Amino acid sequence: MSLSTVKLTLQQKLDFLPAIASIALAGFYALLTGLWRTEREAKTLFLHFGYAIFRQATARLTPSQMQYILPSSDKIYERYAKKNHIQAQSVELGYGALGHWVGDRNATNVLVWYHGKHRLSKQRSESIAHYAGGGFGLPANMGYFKFYAHVIRDLQRAGKSIAVFGLTYTLAPHATYPTQLKQAVSAVRYILSQPNRDPATVFLGGDSAGGNLVGGVLSHAAHPHPEIEPLDLTANFGGAAMIAPWTLLDTEFPEQEIYHGGDIITQAVAQPWASGYLGNATRDNYTDLSNAPIDWYENFPVNQVLLTGGEHEILLPIIRDLAEKFKKGFQNVELFVGRRECHVAPIYNLELGDSTETEQGKKVKSWLTELAL
Ligand SMILES: *[C@@H]1O[C@H](CO)[C@@H](O)[C@H](O)[C@H]1NC(C)=O
Numbered sequence: 001m002s003l004s005t006v007k008l009t010l011q012q013k014l015d016f017l018p019a020i021a022s023i024a025l026a027g028f029y030a031l032l033t034g035l036w037r038t039e040r041e042a043k044t045l046f047l048h049f050g051y052a053i054f055r056q057a058t059a060r061l062t063p064s065q066m067q068y069i070l071p072s073s074d075k076i077y078e079r080y081a082k083k084n085h086i087q088a089q090s091v092e093l094g095y096g097a098l099g100h101w102v103g104d105r106n107a108t109n110v111l112v113w114y115h116g117k118h119r120l121s122k123q124r125s126e127s128i129a130h131y132a133g134g135g136f137g138l139p140a141n142m143g144y145f146k147f148y149a150h151v152i153r154d155l156q157r158a159g160k161s162i163a164v165f166g167l168t169y170t171l172a173p174h175a176t177y178p179t180q181l182k183q184a185v186s187a188v189r190y191i192l193s194q195p196n197r198d199p200a201t202v203f204l205g206g207d208s209a210g211g212n213l214v215g216g217v218l219s220h221a222a223h224p225h226p227e228i229e230p231l232d233l234t235a236n237f238g239g240a241a242m243i244a245p246w247t248l249l250d251t252e253f254p255e256q257e258i259y260h261g262g263d264i265i266t267q268a269v270a271q272p273w274a275s276g277y278l279g280n281a282t283r284d285n286y287t288d289l290s291n292a293p294i295d296w297y298e299n300f301p302v303n304q305v306l307l308t309g310g311e312h313e314i315l316l317p318i319i320r321d322l323a324e325k326f327k328k329g330f331q332n333v334e335l336f337v338g339r340r341e342c343h344v345a346p347i348y349n350l351e352l353g354d355s356t357e358t359e360q361g362k363k364v365k366s367w368l369t370e371l372a373l
């Protein structure tokens, strides 16, 4: 849906001038000081510059301003399909969700991906205002499609065939928890309902808020959510990959030395996203996997779980805590931390135009290669 449908006031439009100036200034400052980068900042000057722009843009522009200038996920998918001469294949999944196929849908394996972004559409556009300052309001979606294409290509080189099925879910507050979880489950239900689809060939993956949904789907598969139709699984899922999972909806990050100079997000994103997703709902084991009792993880129907995080990300303490707890209840959990990497580096670096392999991206692909049938 076209984003020209987002209406801005004259004041918001005029505000682009000082906003752009401040973003340019942040970029210029990063370029200068970046020459003396330390281990706490990005590996390359280009990324250091890109992250600074990103941080400043998400902090300075309002979500509706960002929405005004950026295309929607569905548009990006169409553009991706056109550019790569493939036929766009989108599937209505019910509850307002859409799934997009990337790769050969008859591939032996399918990776269902939940991204950390929200679907932008006309009817829901106002809701983006609830994501002020967060990476969640920014549809950096071409990075996702590039990431999917790299996954498919690298597995193919290793002799495995995989397709990606990406979900776009609905924004709060037109939909709040548990709608997004319902949508995430319906994507999996759709994949499992394909003829001869063995659950061991189905992989779940997600980054940031999408990592929260991966945890929610596993939780639902093991402990059916009272408002969601149970999943009928005949075997375990092949695996679940959670990149920088956001599984603790506290409105503030834990007491720690927070340095965001090597990351792309700031603390400002926690409160808006948590309250946006929850609406009036209370937090539970599905929304906050980090707070679930250890026995909650025990019967997750999945062969392997991979958690990744970046050494520089402000969410890392939360990711580490989750991994530690998860391991106590569920044997096959692995945590991988990418050195000098930011929040969701495997995707954001691609979005910024740096296609150098990230440690996390490489790990996710080798993990998938090993587990895929
Ligand atoms: C996938 O399989 C379906 C049914 O088996 C078939 O109709 C379709 O042409 C196949 N698609 C591709 C891309 O091979």
Ligand SMILES: *[C@@H]1O[C@H](CO)[C@@H](O)[C@H](O)[C@H]1NC(C)=O
Pocket (backbone or CB within 6 Å): 173, 176, 279, 280
């Ligand atoms: C939360 O509850 C209030 C009062 O009952 C209501 O006006 C509001 O629409 C609810 N918000 C959501 C997101 O459901």
Ligand SMILES: *[C@@H]1O[C@H](CO)[C@@H](O)[C@H](O)[C@H]1NC(C)=O
Pocket (backbone or CB within 6 Å): 283, 284, 285, 286, 292, 293, 295, 296
């Ligand atoms: C979480 O799961 C446990 C069972 O493992 C249950 O006793 C508890 O009520 C759940 N808590 C929430 C908030 O859902």
